[in-house]
Amino acid sequence: MKNIIGYAAALFTTFSLLPQIIRIWKLKEARDISLFMPLMLSVGAILWLVYGIMLAEVPIIAANAVSLLVALITLFITIKYR
Numbered sequence: 470m471k472n473i474i475g476y477a478a479a480l481f482t483t484f485s486l487l488p489q490i491i492r493i494w495k496l497k498e499a500r501d502i503s504l505f506m507p508l509m510l511s512v513g514a515i516l517w518l519v520y521g522i523m524l525a526e527v528p529i530i531a532a533n534a535v536s537l538l539v540a541l542i543t544l545f546i547t548i549k550y551r
Contacts, residue, residue, distance in 0.1 A: 479532040486510065486543045493543075499550040507543040514540055 486507060493499045514537035521529030 475528070479528065483532050483536045484539060486539050490539070490543050490546060493546050493550055497550055499547040502547045502551075504544065504547055507540045507547060510540040511537060511544060 489502065493502060514533045517533040518530060518537060521527075521533055
């Protein structure tokens with residue numbers, strides 16, 4: 470049961486910015502989107518990624534590598550459509 474909860478938590482947090490990406494992409498506009506949220510999420514994902522590498526924990530590494538990618542995509546399209 471604890472693994473299911475862990476995987477569900479990783480799934481939701483990893484893809485939490487996906488609705489924002491879809492909205493920006495559809496509207497081609499990101500004037501109201503904060504740059505600090507995806508930036509802070511990127512820094513947090515990098516730190517979690519380093520932590521996962523230090524522990525050699527594949528679930529932490531995988532989830533945060535994808536989280537970093539999603540956060541960087543959000544950051545890029547936010548800047549592009551501002």
